[in-house]
Amino acid sequence: MSDLFIRRVTALGHGRCDVLIQDGRIARIGSLAAPPDVEVLDGAGQVLLPGFVDAHSHLDKSLLGRPWYRREPSRDLQRMLADERDLRRSPDWDYEQQIGTNVDVLIASGVTHTRAFVDVDTDAGLRGLEAMLAIKHRYADALTIHVVAFAQSGVSGRPGTAELLDQALANGADCIGGIDPCLVERDPVAHLDLVFGLAQRHGSAVDIHLHEPGPLGAFSASLIIERTRATGLGGKVVISHPDFLGGIPAGQASALIEQLVDAGVAVTTNVSAGDPKPPLREMLAAGLAVGAGCDGERDSWAPFNRSDMLLKTNQLAWRHGLGTDDELELALRVATTGGAAVMGVTDHGLAPGCRADLVLVPGEVVVEPVVAVPAERTVVKGGAIVSRPGSAILRTPNGEQPRQG
């Protein structure tokens, strides 16, 4: 836990200011004098934001650093799932290397927290999970990772998966990850009862991938809301990919959004390019907790995701037409404090008392980086500078030798 003084920076919600960090937390924000003997970071020409929160990542799927993966046409869901499981069985597959490579990219881009899904299935067993937990601990000083034991290949069709998920949560996963209860599992009540039951037994959070369109997604969401209420898990339940809210009549969507808020169910978007898109403005106006995530960078599914939450903020704003300065700021909040709320992180933000998990990016006003997406980022975690522009992580976890990128 470190001390740091950030001088003359333009901070989200504060304008031009100085920031004093003591013992790894923000002590004061305002027009300040630097105390003696504290490291000073010059913030001139820089914008200060809370660290980005990648509330939906698939670090175990990244093919970064491996040879180019050629994506062929006409692959159906089951084929894509099988292709992905096959990749992980190749003799040269190294979970820790793949996860670590993606983590390095995430940190350098300014991400200080991620909710990381990791596939648990009867092929992979707990190998991905154990690697993810190892990385979580190794990088703890640079990146907060909440690990989700994720039933990517489904539970109902693959006997033994439920037991593996149970074991994953016992071994240290923070969250149980469900999947399309109707379209993949084909028995929504059985799947959701299993997921919520595991969450109750282990005191874990719940995060459910919901790719089901329109009315079908809304139906599954209503079952999730019921179970959230019944189990008292409000505040710990997330629906990932709330695109279905754009595929039902506006009045129904409004009512469902109200129920999500009331039940304490949050949502995380990966900013799909597909239609329809969820009614983001209305979701935010209704007080729904909304986070955003980078999803899987360079995975076998699709080539477009990048592990860069500033780019994701740009895409979120662009896709949802958030073009005024106030709206661009709203997009920044989704990508930072919004994601923190989704993950249940309560001390993230630019206020005294918050952990000093921060990112600095070149910009004249706070929203300019959303437009320009500059590559230069200075990343602060717990008050220590963990990445500077043009370099990989400077202070590797647990005080290991610094690496230069």
Place this chain on the structure above:
Amino acid sequence: MSDLFIRRVTALGHGRCDVLIQDGRIARIGSLAAPPDVEVLDGAGQVLLPGFVDAHSHLDKSLLGRPWYRREPSRDLQRMLADERDLRRSPDWDYEQQIGTNVDVLIASGVTHTRAFVDVDTDAGLRGLEAMLAIKHRYADALTIHVVAFAQSGVSGRPGTAELLDQALANGADCIGGIDPCLVERDPVAHLDLVFGLAQRHGSAVDIHLHEPGPLGAFSASLIIERTRATGLGGKVVISHPDFLGGIPAGQASALIEQLVDAGVAVTTNVSAGDPKPPLREMLAAGLAVGAGCDGERDSWAPFNRSDMLLKTNQLAWRHGLGTDDELELALRVATTGGAAVMGVTDHGLAPGCRADLVLVPGEVVVEPVVAVPAERTVVKGGAIVSRPGSAILRTPNGEQPRQG
């Protein structure tokens, strides 16, 4: 006109190869030995593409280099047009500086050709046009600029505009730019007859901004098709923003696409994030000439455009779900040879005889740059290297002193 040898590059449509450039044109592509005394560019780890074609730019609108422009909510079209005209009347507005700044960015990003709209109205008169023509000539060795005299503020409501457009074409504009014949002009026949009449008189091309949705846009398009046929201007007429093709029933869209192809009307998309999107795959499959453009970077309208056609290619592929390797390659073709076809440039591409207007980007396979959007670009124009990674233009137009960025 220069000679150059590009060694061991991965070229679009050719795979790994060497490229010999003589007298500013591609002489040979294959497994070649470098001739003596020719400049050699090492293409290892690089992808070679035809230079990007920004088939729809608004260089005169860019606020790059000026103080941040705050965008406020709830501005209607007329207010935004007035705001923009007011900006240009501010005492510190310098057309050549704004256009030149944007041109520098375009060239460094790998763009070798652009169709540049410039507003002609009764406030700006021909000041923007004259500045654009000056820049066109000054940068002729680094960037091919086709200038469009554009009726941004409309003609029908601003007497004197038609005469200015006529004068602009007489002064050297390459193309006449019309605007929403129904929604802005409110007299589609009068507007289109004026536009096509000017084109006939001056032998110029036609490029019409068509923001009209669905059936209304389809109606205006049908009038454009009629006039293209009647005037014999097929091959020289473009509709910019063909989003209306996504807002009519699929059968009607197919029929209209066929008519566009048959009449020789091309389209240019700026890749809107709005719904609905035009049926890009079908448009390409039908043989419609489709280009893409960056639109206005950092203008007073919206904050999202960037003068980077590689980023635009990424957005085009992402927005239209072009995720397989073959589809990513298709997106690259839209952004390069597609735009050249739209602009009527017939010698652009990676084939012997084509002008050596090229860009090199880091990548293992030709489509990887579409995914990774690396900032490093090496740009070749007429066989000469005009920009290298990390630097601004190396050889400024007309042999002026090189500048380093």
